[in-house]
Amino acid sequence: MPETFAAEAEGDFDDDFDDEDEDLDEADPAADGVPAPLEGPTRCGFVALLGAPNAGKSTLTNALVGTKVSIVSHKVQTTRAIVRGIALDGAAQVVLVDTPGIFSPKRRLERAMVTSAWTHAADADVIALLVDAKRGMDEEIEALLGPLKDIRKPRALILNKIDLIRRDTLLALAAQLNERLPFDRVFMVSALTGDGVADVRRWFAEMVPLSPWLYPEDQVSDAPMRMLAAEITREKMFLRLHDELPYRSTVETESWKELRNGSVRIEQTIYVERESQRKIVLGKAGQTIKTISSEARAEIAGIIEQKVHLFLFVKVRESWADDPERYREMGLEFPKGG
Numbered sequence: 001m002p003e004t005f006a007a008e009a010e011g012d013f014d015d016d017f018d019d020e021d022e023d024l025d026e027a028d029p030a031a032d033g034v035p036a037p038l039e040g041p042t043r044c045g046f047v048a049l050l051g052a053p054n055a056g057k058s059t060l061t062n063a064l065v066g067t068k069v070s071i072v073s074h075k076v077q078t079t080r081a082i083v084r085g086i087a088l089d090g091a092a093q094v095v096l097v098d099t100p101g102i103f104s105p106k107r108r109l110e111r112a113m114v115t116s117a118w119t120h121a122a123d124a125d126v127i128a129l130l131v132d133a134k135r136g137m138d139e140e141i142e143a144l145l146g147p148l149k150d151i152r153k154p155r156a157l158i159l160n161k162i163d164l165i166r167r168d169t170l171l172a173l174a175a176q177l178n179e180r181l182p183f184d185r186v187f188m189v190s191a192l193t194g195d196g197v198a199d200v201r202r203w204f205a206e207m208v209p210l211s212p213w214l215y216p217e218d219q220v221s222d223a224p225m226r227m228l229a230a231e232i233t234r235e236k237m238f239l240r241l242h243d244e245l246p247y248r249s250t251v252e253t254e255s256w257k258e259l260r261n262g263s264v265r266i267e268q269t270i271y272v273e274r275e276s277q278r279k280i281v282l283g284k285a286g287q288t289i290k291t292i293s294s295e296a297r298a299e300i301a302g303i304i305e306q307k308v309h310l311f312l313f314v315k316v317r318e319s320w321a322d323d324p325e326r327y328r329e330m331g332l333e334f335p336k337g338g
């Protein structure tokens with residue numbers, strides 16, 4: 001059995017990008033630093049989005065930014081590393097800190113994810129607790145309210161997924177939560193449809209401090225493209241494979257080469273823990289990895305507006321979840337002690 005398997009899925013992506021060379025030659029106005037966005041005082045600050053896994057934090061981050069910066073799936077614990085999305089509203093630049101869902105961690109990777117979420121909450125200017133309104137109040141939310149009480153910052157309660165439930169249930173839930181912990185504002189939104197999202201963005205923009213902007217006007221995320229590209233491949237894997245496997249896998253972009261014809265050659269490695277998992281990722285005659293690769297390639301190409309050649313390698317590394325280097329790649333602290 002070979003250690004690695006490469007799959008490249010080429011598509012007919014050329015057609016849409018006949019003018020790509022011209023686009024590439026254009027100067028990037030933001031390259032020389034942060035431009036002054038508007039006359040008058042600017043605001044800029046950090047908003048931490050906290051919540052249980054699957055509450056819709058990443059979906060809301062993308063909706064607030066207006067483009068995809070964080071991956072989303074129907075499975076819990078999709079977000080691992082901190083993703084910062086940058087939203088603009090008038091003279092305010094709002095840096096949204098999409099955190100991993102908070103839950104009772106058991107394994108090392110889980111502990112690192114939850115610690116990272118709380119650390120970022122403590123560092124933010126504004127806190128938003130996102131609650132899946134369909135799920136309502138449960139132990140996971142209870143466990144979040146206690147520590148939140150001690151963080152003295154403007155805080156909002158955002159009830160999400162209102163497209164799924166009735167208004168009277170919603171009001172009862174808002175009252176119940178507000179009684180347990182008073183919030184400065186309560187929003188009811190659907191991150192999926194965009195309903196109510198503009199009001200949230202406006203409030204964040206009012207709450208962040210007076211400050212020069214930290215990022216260029218056209219920047220939507222602080223994550224380098226190679227990291228987003230790895231996340232996109234992980235998302236496609238999440239969407240394809242059964243529950244247990246994606247958790248035991250991670251994706252890294254190993255190389256990113258701009259070719260002279262304007263296309264990009266990207267090599268990524270998917271790390272799994274067992275040979276049996278490698279077989280699942282590959283699928284029968286390599287069909288699964290081909291599908292993952294072709295979906296990831298199309299999405300990455302759409303974002304960077306260049307033709308992409310994506311090569312995926314699947315490697316078995318038994319203890320990747322105990323390897324500090326893998327955590328560094330994800331931007332997480334490596335928790336000591338098993």
Ligand SMILES: Nc1nc2c(ncn2[C@@H]2O[C@H](COP(=O)(O)OP(=O)(O)OP(=O)(O)O)[C@@H](O)[C@H]2O)c(=O)[nH]1
Pocket residue numbers: 051052053054055056057058059060071072073074075076077078079080099100101102160161162163164189190191192193
């Ligand atoms: N119906 C509905 N579904 C939503 C809404 N917002 C998010 N979802 C779905 O909820 C699931 C979880 O969304 P994510 O944005 O990945 O949730 P998350 O809080 O970032 O999850 P973790 O990263 O695992 O903590 C996905 O299937 C989303 O499509 C919403 O407003 N309405």
Ligand SMILES: [Mg+2]
Pocket residue numbers: 057058059070071072078079098099100101
């Ligand atoms: Mg997420």
